[in-house]
Amino acid sequence: MTVPVKILKSVCALDCPDACALEIRVEGERVTGLAGAADHPVTRGFACVKTARYPERQEQADRLLMPLRRVGRKGEGRFEEVDWETALDGIAARLRGILADHGPQSVLPYHYGGTMGILEGESPRAFFRALGALELDQTICATTGSAAWEANYGPWKIGTDPETLVHARAIVLWGINALRSHSHLAPFLTEARRRGARILHIDPYRNETSRFADEHWQIRVGTDAALALAIGGALAARGHIDRDYLAACASGVEEYLEACAAWPLERAADVCGLDAAAVSSMVDWFGGSESPFIQVGYGMTRNESGGNALRAITLLPALVGAWRRQGGGACLSTSGAFRLARERVTAAHRIAPGTRRVNMVRLASELEPGVSPIRALFVFNSNPAAVAPDSARVRAGLAREDLFTVVLEHFQTDTADYADWLLPATTFLEHADVYTSYGHYHLQYADPVVPPRGQARSNRWFFARLAERLGLDEPSLFLDTPRLVEELLSSGHPWLAGITPERLMREKSVRLALPEPFLPYAEGSHFPDGKIRFSPVPQQLEFEERCSADYPLRLISPPGAVVVNTTMGNVPSIIRQAGGEPHVIVHPADAARAGVAGAGRVRITSASGSIVRRAVESEDAREGVVVAVGQWWPKLAPDRKSLNDLTNERLTDLGAGSTFGNVVVRISPA
Numbered sequence: 001m002t003v004p005v006k007i008l009k010s011v012c013a014l015d016c017p018d019a020c021a022l023e024i025r026v027e028g029e030r031v032t033g034l035a036g037a038a039d040h041p042v043t044r045g046f047a048c049v050k051t052a053r054y055p056e057r058q059e060q061a062d063r064l065l066m067p068l069r070r071v072g073r074k075g076e077g078r079f080e081e082v083d084w085e086t087a088l089d090g091i092a093a094r095l096r097g098i099l100a101d102h103g104p105q106s107v108l109p110y111h112y113g114g115t116m117g118i119l120e121g122e123s124p125r126a127f128f129r130a131l132g133a134l135e136l137d138q139t140i141c142a143t144t145g146s147a148a149w150e151a152n153y154g155p156w157k158i159g160t161d162p163e164t165l166v167h168a169r170a171i172v173l174w175g176i177n178a179l180r181s182h183s184h185l186a187p188f189l190t191e192a193r194r195r196g197a198r199i200l201h202i203d204p205y206r207n208e209t210s211r212f213a214d215e216h217w218q219i220r221v222g223t224d225a226a227l228a229l230a231i232g233g234a235l236a237a238r239g240h241i242d243r244d245y246l247a248a249c250a251s252g253v254e255e256y257l258e259a260c261a262a263w264p265l266e267r268a269a270d271v272c273g274l275d276a277a278a279v280s281s282m283v284d285w286f287g288g289s290e291s292p293f294i295q296v297g298y299g300m301t302r303n304e305s306g307g308n309a310l311r312a313i314t315l316l317p318a319l320v321g322a323w324r325r326q327g328g329g330a331c332l333s334t335s336g337a338f339r340l341a342r343e344r345v346t347a348a349h350r351i352a353p354g355t356r357r358v359n360m361v362r363l364a365s366e367l368e369p370g371v372s373p374i375r376a377l378f379v380f381n382s383n384p385a386a387v388a389p390d391s392a393r394v395r396a397g398l399a400r401e402d403l404f405t406v407v408l409e410h411f412q413t414d415t416a417d418y419a420d421w422l423l424p425a426t427t428f429l430e431h432a433d434v435y436t437s438y439g440h441y442h443l444q445y446a447d448p449v450v451p452p453r454g455q456a457r458s459n460r461w462f463f464a465r466l467a468e469r470l471g472l473d474e475p476s477l478f479l480d481t482p483r484l485v486e487e488l489l490s491s492g493h494p495w496l497a498g499i500t501p502e503r504l505m506r507e508k509s510v511r512l513a514l515p516e517p518f519l520p521y522a523e524g525s526h527f528p529d530g531k532i533r534f535s536p537v538p539q540q541l542e543f544e545e546r547c548s549a550d551y552p553l554r555l556i557s558p559p560g561a562v563v564v565n566t567t568m569g570n571v572p573s574i575i576r577q578a579g580g581e582p583h584v585i586v587h588p589a590d591a592a593r594a595g596v597a598g599a600g601r602v603r604i605t606s607a608s609g610s611i612v613r614r615a616v617e618s619e620d621a622r623e624g625v626v627v628a629v630g631q632w633w634p635k636l637a638p639d640r641k642s643l644n645d646l647t648n649e650r651l652t653d654l655g656a657g658s659t660f661g662n663v664v665v666r667i668s669p670a
């Protein structure tokens, strides 16, 4: 008998700016293929290397299919299968006890970017708010960039429409490996180049984007603000700035230009480790272009000066009036254009006065044995035992017998090993959701394309059933999908005009009703006075965490090519493609100095911990910089340790964000 084959529409839920429209091949109830939707203006018919492997992940034999109850020691990862009634009753009973003994401020939800879907990603917040639990500040990735952007341009992160980049003529990819982490930008960049654009990449890690670009500057980590201030000063000195635009649309420019004077090009080039002549000619190229454009990434903000750096860089297009022209300007994120009424599905009004906020970067300290007031932890859409800073201490906290931990997952991750209850979650192919994007302006909706495997259930289903058992009365927890979509679309914002729930659920992808042409800052900022803020002037900050004789190298950890954070990290074909084990790139001169030239595996040590990794010697890493490529499941690494055993809880200059790119280390023979 032949099994019927269907091609069904979906949306990639992985944490990536591209939020691709997908076509999923389904045979019976199995997912057997996946392609990028040809009719989506940004996806354009191709899926990236990671998403292309999702069918394998979806059908993998080790997917969690039944609720599990811990039988071993904490962290040992031994469980027994139970049914959902038993799991829900058991969790409700223990939680009631914790609430009675310690109150709701002993309960912490921990969740991040497992899915970009709003219903599965954000709506569970309503459960915790109805309970009166701790509020999680989601600082691990984007708050430094957000705070920096919004300090310049006012509320809501938006930027140049990527679909208009074909009109840009001077393109700077600054601190972003766009070909890897935002790969659907590539066709627009290629077309812009065909029409005459040049592309400059600024990154301490020479990667596929450097090779794609016309020019690459291998800048010293964390010195971008100095470079941007120097460029700003030179643009002014050479008459490239748009005085009319600045007079009408900006404030603090005089103060800014005075500060730039402290950064002559030669001084900046020296601090940044760049060629002064190249920087000088860039100033005329960028300043003389009709439509200069800068794409920035979050990766370069993950250090002590990251917020100031992002501010300094993204003021440059304003200085030359680039926002007035199609394709000109800058982009960090497009996410602020999606003016959904998220507060109505997350019960924002129920955050009680006096609720304590927990910075997720500080999870290790928050769970500290002996002192932590946290007694119950719910983890979903995240893998903190691997991705949170100072992860050995995170795992010590997770190992506490007095911490009740519930994990909702697809697989038995390192975090899942520490669960008291490990619950099988649905994938984006098995549940409905609404998707915004941080790299384009199309709102999307996806229905499930297959039924859940085994007993997998959605996050939403789980929290609604638990809420019933606890007698929580928050109505949004019990709404069905069409009603939640209706709530989300009910903000009345003009950019959602004409997008009804029926239309979104029928058409699946709908472009926001943005003005045409979309020139978001052509008339100034979104502050009440409409001015783009050059003051307080961004500064090049000195790092407190300095290289020393003990720790002479700086470690950065940009995204891997074939994984997304740790998602996909247990897919066999992905592990093969990633080289079988995690690696770091070390400059040959650094390897020689450390006595590890040709060593294969090396030990990497920071003040927080020590791990062993395969070393690849290459000038793709700037001298003085160790590049750890991508995250890995700790238990699948040769020493079963996390890259984040090396990182720490230090916060950034703006937005209280993570400093994964800040750590100083040494390497030595393994």
Ligand SMILES: Nc1nc2c(c(=O)[nH]1)N[C@H]1C(S)=C(S)[C@@H](COP(=O)(O)OP(=O)(O)OC[C@H]3O[C@@H](n4cnc5c(=O)[nH]c(N)nc54)[C@H](O)[C@@H]3O)O[C@H]1N2
Pocket (backbone or CB within 6 Å): 015, 016, 017, 050, 113, 141, 174, 175, 176, 177, 178, 180, 181, 182, 202, 203, 204, 205, 207, 219, 220, 221, 222, 223, 224, 296, 297, 298, 299, 300, 303, 556, 558, 559, 560, 561, 562, 563, 564, 565, 630, 661
């Ligand atoms: N393939 C893949 N794609 C991903 C992800 C993934 O894990 N894998 N992760 C997703 C997620 S969660 C996010 S937040 C985004 C992240 O993506 P972004 O941060 O937007 O972009 P990245 O590609 O990480 O670019 C960061 C680049 O900055 C460089 N960098 C580090 N420090 C500095 C510095 O001080 N100055 C300068 N100029 N450059 C610096 C790094 O070497 C890296 O190449 O990507 C998403 N996309």
Ligand SMILES: Nc1nc2c(c(=O)[nH]1)N[C@H]1C(S)=C(S)[C@@H](COP(=O)(O)OP(=O)(O)OC[C@H]3O[C@@H](n4cnc5c(=O)[nH]c(N)nc54)[C@H](O)[C@@H]3O)O[C@H]1N2
Pocket (backbone or CB within 6 Å): 015, 111, 112, 113, 114, 115, 120, 140, 141, 380, 381, 382, 383, 384, 386, 387, 388, 408, 409, 410, 411, 413, 425, 426, 427, 428, 459, 557, 558, 559, 564, 565, 566, 567, 631, 643, 644, 647, 660
């Ligand atoms: N050293 C270092 N550490 C970093 C970074 C770095 O650059 N360097 N980057 C940081 C960044 S940018 C980010 S965004 C974070 C990412 O950290 P996380 O957001 O924790 O991302 P993942 O590690 O991919 O873990 C997501 C988990 O969610 C699960 N999941 C996916 N979909 C669903 C679902 O629908 N329901 C449930 N219940 N689970 C689901 C996946 O199986 C996966 O195990 O890591 C940070 N950590």
Ligand SMILES: [Mo]
Pocket (backbone or CB within 6 Å): 015, 113, 141, 142
């Ligand atoms: Mo991220």
